[in-house]
Amino acid sequence: MNREHEWDKAAVAAIARELKNEPGALMPILRRIQDRLGWVPRDAVPLIANILNLSRAEVHGVVSFYHDFRHAPPGRNVVRVCRAESCQAMGGVALAEHIKRRLGIDFGETSKDGEFTLEAVYCLGNCACSPAAMVGADLLGRVTPSRFDDAIAHRGGTNR
């Protein structure tokens, strides 16, 4: 998608100004922007750099280093599926295939209707209830294809 996504410049600037005196301020700033907006807009980089008196390259380097920081807004529901060993041992690979088919997207993609974003995650710390996934803020354990389908059933087409 080429269209520019809108984002709240004033809110981003306010976050950066509020936290700029924290030791090692850049990470807390980026985290709060991501938590508030769901992503870190590319155009926010010069804005943050200016407030922190850093170069754009330094800020861009940090944004691009961490897997968490999204470069585009996510879908209304972010689905995170664990792909690490414990979940692999409990059928996580087949589960991931089911989820991809069910949502019609691959890892790192957002569905065309903007409903779902699918992300890979390497361990949710729920290994004793493998395989694990997260739908929005809800952590799921011992996920089967039908349990997953139930978990997203009420989400499609809603604003949740």
Added chain:
Amino acid sequence: MSATTIYVPRDSGAVSMGAEGVARAIVAEARRCGATVRLVRNGSRGLYWLEPLVEVATARGRVAYGPVGLEDVASLFAANFLDGGDHRLALGVTEELPYLKSQERLTFARVGVTDPLSLDDYIAYGGYRGLARALTLSGAAMVEDVTVSGLRGRGGAGFPAGIKWRTVLQTEASQKYVVCNADEGDSGTFSDRMIMEGDPFTLVEGMTIAALAVGATQGYIYLRSEYPAALETLTAAIAIAESRGYLGRDVARSGKAFKLAIRVGGGAYICGEETAMLESLEGRRGMVRFKPPLPAIAGLFGQPSIINNVITLASIPVILGRGGAFYKNYGMGRSLGTLPIQLAGNVKRPGLIEKAFGVTLREIIYEYGGGTASGRPVRAVQVGGPLGAYFPAAMLDVPLDYEALAAKGGLLGHGGIVVFDDTVDLAQQARYAMEFCALESCGKCTPCRIGSTRGIEVIDRIIASYGATRREKADLLRDLCDTMTAGSLCALGGLTPIPVMSALRNFPADFGLPDTPADREGT
């Protein structure tokens, strides 16, 4: 009529199995029946195959029921479970469950027992006794106690905590830090999460003692972003400790200051490496630093810093409370104290098992775990996270001990054990290890950054080729692993060869290579 206390865990593992709904249903059903109940949201006992595990306080002690589903709640009330009545899901007195009774819970003594955010509960169950004793000691005496205990870093490196602390103590500086590494990224591990969600004050107390011991006034907990529930619980615990005078300008009226803040990571596995974590805390890319200087001398913001894992710091209160000599009575050889073992993967009874060092893999997997969940034979066991070795079923008599595992070509890591049944393909697991390294490499050193990608390709070629070519490619993989082991800057590139080479050595057939038992270690 006095209220009956019911415990429904708030631990995110229990919640992932439906604990929130069960808690709500219990309250609703109690209201319908006219019963007076007091609901406590405890941590998890760590018996995850039984989650949500509901407990009721009775005259016999706490009685457990599990796993409780929404549909079971009405029948539990009908079976008079408020008096410990019999039911299909009744498990008996919690403390008598063999899985729990045979454990040696020192660090996890309160997890699952108390309300994690009740400071009164914490104190009633022995909390802040370590700090009380620490306040009667000099910094040097506190460090000595930690040294005597034999405590080694539980994050994976196994470095003696007392020696690290002494270095920080002896380094003069105007500002020192205590940094808790809560970037628990290893698959198959969840003990840090359980402590932070289930007994956060233990970590707060441990960090406070560390700070007083070396003269640090500021602490940071570097928490991975994948743990939102731990963030919520820790944030609340820190606020409570501050309001009760256990953190802040004057810790427990000692006249000494200690402030504690949480920093959330960005989903990068490498930030579990201590120097990468420091870079991240300072607001930069999580690139590994060269050592020296040691972080104990020039760590966070260039100042002397204690950096320990959650479990290491959460073990400090019991060590200071009961003395280093008490703690070192547990364990074997140079692995002293207890280890919170995390059993996961394809296993019937996964969970948290805190035992003295020296218990064997076989005891853990069969006696505690009950074998595989699928009912198929155990074929491989990965010990110590994504950088740990894959052991075959014939090698399970190795004791869990830093040196014993190293002698078998493996490592203990953070104490995670992942069990696989006989459907596993070890060539694919080896490939995954390289893939994970490629994905998570910080890119600073070449063997890790490039070697991991070449590793994926070579493994693919081994799988796709035949005969002599296949054997040549296997030699190439061994050579590449040598380079990564010897040439990488940190444990990610340096230890990725461990799962890869152990898979190749112990399971050559999966790579299409002849099975030559002579090559195998330990069999």
